[in-house]
Amino acid sequence: MKVGIIIHSFTGHTYSVGEVIKRNLDEANHTVELHKLDIVGGEVRDEIDINKIQFSNNIDINQYDVLVFGGPVRGFSISPSLKAFLTRVQDIKDKPVYIYVTHYFPFSWMGGTSAIKQIKVICEEKESKIIGTGIVDWKNGKREEQINNLAQRIKKDIEAI
Numbered sequence: 001m002k003v004g005i006i007i008h009s010f011t012g013h014t015y016s017v018g019e020v021i022k023r024n025l026d027e028a029n030h031t032v033e034l035h036k037l038d039i040v041g042g043e044v045r046d047e048i049d050i051n052k053i054q055f056s057n058n059i060d061i062n063q064y065d066v067l068v069f070g071g072p073v074r075g076f077s078i079s080p081s082l083k084a085f086l087t088r089v090q091d092i093k094d095k096p097v098y099i100y101v102t103h104y105f106p107f108s109w110m111g112g113t114s115a116i117k118q119i120k121v122i123c124e125e126k127e128s129k130i131i132g133t134g135i136v137d138w139k140n141g142k143r144e145e146q147i148n149n150l151a152q153r154i155k156k157d158i159e160a161i
């Protein structure tokens with residue numbers, strides 16, 4: 001499978017999880033490309049107006065069989081940058097999509113669950129096929145285990161398509 005992993009990450013947590021996901025898929029001989037959304041002018045951390053967020057990446061998502069979207073939680077919500085990207089993305093109808101978020105607090109209900117719900121709504125409006133979701137609770141003592149489990153799940157779910 002050709003897999004595109006598209007990440008918004010400000011301090012690097014979400015990106016580092018994307019690297020683990022990529023490594024797992026690489027080891028299983030999938031073709032994987034990891035993209036970090038590059039915000040024009042650099043990220044203004046508290047910007048919530050998605051119309052003011054532009055990207056310099058030119059990602060051709062049509063080339064991928066599967067997409068993995070990842071981003072950090074911001075105020076119990078999807079990060080504005082990932083929202084800006086997903087709101088504008090085209091041609092993901094029927095595309096298998098995996099979604100994950102990272103957040104600071106130790107339990108998923110402290111922002112992760114609500115952010116995932118929001119991302120799902122956007123992807124479902126675009127009629128993509130959500131094959132799974134994941135949350136990494138950064139302050140959870142079992143974080144490394146969560147990350148490895150997520151990477152394993154993504155590999156398994158992609159291979160089940």
Ligand SMILES: Cc1cc2nc3c(=O)[nH]c(=O)nc-3n(C[C@H](O)[C@H](O)[C@H](O)COP(=O)(O)O)c2cc1C
Nearest residue numbers: 009010011012013014072073075076103104105111
């Ligand atoms: C403005 C802002 C709001 C945040 N809101 C939440 C939140 O509601 N719940 C949470 O658990 N973490 C929250 N966080 C923490 C980030 O979600 C967390 O550190 C995440 O892993 C950062 O990912 P990144 O390094 O990929 O940017 C917030 C961070 C920032 C900067």
